[in-house]
Amino acid sequence: MRSTLLASAAVALTAVSAIDTISVKGAKFFTESGDQFYVKGIAYQLVPDDPLVDNTQCKLDSNLMKSIGTNSIRVYHVDPSANHDDCMKTFADAGIYIWLDLDTFDTQIEQTHPQWNQTQLDRFGAVMDAFHQYDNLAGFFVGNEVLTTDNGSVAAPYVKAAARDLKAYRDKKKYRNIPIGYSAADIATLRPMLQNYLACGDNTSEALDFYSLNAYSWCGDSGFQQSGYADLIKNVTNVGYNIPIFLSETGCIKPRPRDWADQEAIFGDDMAEHWSGSIVYEWINEANEYGIVSYGAKVDPASPGAPPDGYPRSGTPSPCPRVPQPQLQMEDAQPHRREGLELQSYAYAAALSRFHERHLAG
Ligand SMILES: *[C@@H]1O[C@H](CO)[C@@H](O)[C@H](O)[C@H]1NC(C)=O
Ligand SMILES: *[C@@H]1O[C@H](CO)[C@@H](O)[C@H](O)[C@H]1NC(C)=O
Ligand SMILES: *[C@@H]1O[C@H](CO)[C@@H](O)[C@H](O)[C@H]1NC(C)=O
Ligand SMILES: *[C@@H]1O[C@H](CO)[C@@H](O)[C@H](O)[C@H]1NC(C)=O
Numbered sequence: 001m002r003s004t005l006l007a008s009a010a011v012a013l014t015a016v017s018a019i020d021t022i023s024v025k026g027a028k029f030f031t032e033s034g035d036q037f038y039v040k041g042i043a044y045q046l047v048p049d050d051p052l053v054d055n056t057q058c059k060l061d062s063n064l065m066k067s068i069g070t071n072s073i074r075v076y077h078v079d080p081s082a083n084h085d086d087c088m089k090t091f092a093d094a095g096i097y098i099w100l101d102l103d104t105f106d107t108q109i110e111q112t113h114p115q116w117n118q119t120q121l122d123r124f125g126a127v128m129d130a131f132h133q134y135d136n137l138a139g140f141f142v143g144n145e146v147l148t149t150d151n152g153s154v155a156a157p158y159v160k161a162a163a164r165d166l167k168a169y170r171d172k173k174k175y176r177n178i179p180i181g182y183s184a185a186d187i188a189t190l191r192p193m194l195q196n197y198l199a200c201g202d203n204t205s206e207a208l209d210f211y212s213l214n215a216y217s218w219c220g221d222s223g224f225q226q227s228g229y230a231d232l233i234k235n236v237t238n239v240g241y242n243i244p245i246f247l248s249e250t251g252c253i254k255p256r257p258r259d260w261a262d263q264e265a266i267f268g269d270d271m272a273e274h275w276s277g278s279i280v281y282e283w284i285n286e287a288n289e290y291g292i293v294s295y296g297a298k299v300d301p302a303s304p305g306a307p308p309d310g311y312p313r314s315g316t317p318s319p320c321p322r323v324p325q326p327q328l329q330m331e332d333a334q335p336h337r338r339e340g341l342e343l344q345s346y347a348y349a350a351a352l353s354r355f356h357e358r359h360l361a362g
Contacts (some may be wrong), residue, residue: 039277041072181210212248
């Protein structure tokens with residue numbers, strides 16, 4: 001991380017960079033050191049406007065994330081005028097990258113009245129200006145679930161135009177080659193057309209750098225075929241997909257208990273060749289009950305100082321012990337696994353599973 005120009009010149013002579021940047025090569029992400037990068041992520045948006053301004057909180061959360069092997073968080077909304085130096089350094093020190101949405105509530109592209117105008121470009125650009133300098137900024141999204149129906153495909157050219165313009169902006173400002181992509185809703189009727197449309201074309205200035213999918217189809221006692229993940233992979237292998245693809249949200253909570261076997265599949269032999277990991281939805285347990293930690297018992301939203309939905313949003317992320325269950329022993333179950341990075345990714349699936357077993361009721 002470079003906090004000031006002067007400091008970076010001095011530090012460059014004396015210290016190795018704290019964290020490698022991530023870039024796209026072909027259909028994979030790589031670190032500067034040349035290792036393939038798999039996203040082992042968790043969605044993180046404690047507060048609506050910006051979860052990256054309270055360093056005390058960033059430290060508490062990043063420590064716990066690090067303990068289970070998380071290497072990425074996804075943040076949906078930030079305030080570009082705020083100072084993020086401390087939180088970004090805290091996450092970098094924990095080896096955690098940020099995948100950041102450039103849009104916010106009043107700038108996002110809407111599928112019903114799609115627009116891509118100068119105001120939006122300026123606002124997305126301001127977020128890029130505020131974050132490009134952090135080495136642990138892994139990638140930017142130009143949209144999240146803009147298209148949610150098949151007739152919503154009228155909005156696709158606007159998403160692609162946004163990516164084109166933000167890539168041009170990045171290059172004009174001589175920022176590093178930060179990957180710019182899109183996070184799609186899992187709409188079967190749009191598959192694989194949307195992912196192909198956004199990735200295709202001879203002119204790389206106009207195509208996305210990566211594609212990602214929010215998939216909630218692995219529910220309960222499911223499997224690679226039954227969940228539809230087998231179709232997802234076909235849509236990538238059958239066309240020789242040309243840019244990295246990963247799951248930008250995953251998880252299904254009904255029926256309980258949440259089954260982390262999806263993570264095992266994502267990092268397993270079937271998918272790891274072609275998909276670059278996943279971002280688990282989500283860190284904080286709130287009204288939708290997807291969270292894997294809580295910051296205390298829900299309070300009456302009407303009580304003084306209560307968070308609007310009653311779910312505490314700061315403090316020590318906490319264990320809510322539940323009836324002990326047998327821990328999944330994924331490493332033991334599959335002794336034939338490949339070595340190296342992929343093995344670490346498997347271990348991540350197992351760690352998430354155990355963490356969840358220990359920490360959260362539900
Ligand atoms: C640009 O688009 C946004 C919606 O995303 C809209 O709120 C705003 O009014 C538009 N601005 C102009 C100048 O058209
Ligand atoms: C798509 O169709 C649905 C149902 O007819 C409608 O509610 C929605 O507004 C349409 N969306 C677009 C982008 O036209
Ligand atoms: C590639 O796309 C960019 C952005 O639209 C455009 O400026 C450039 O002229 C295109 N290059 C070619 C060779 O068509
Ligand atoms: C893509 O996935 C869909 C299911 O979502 C499947 O029907 C289709 O056959 C797949 N396409 C290819 C090229 O494999």
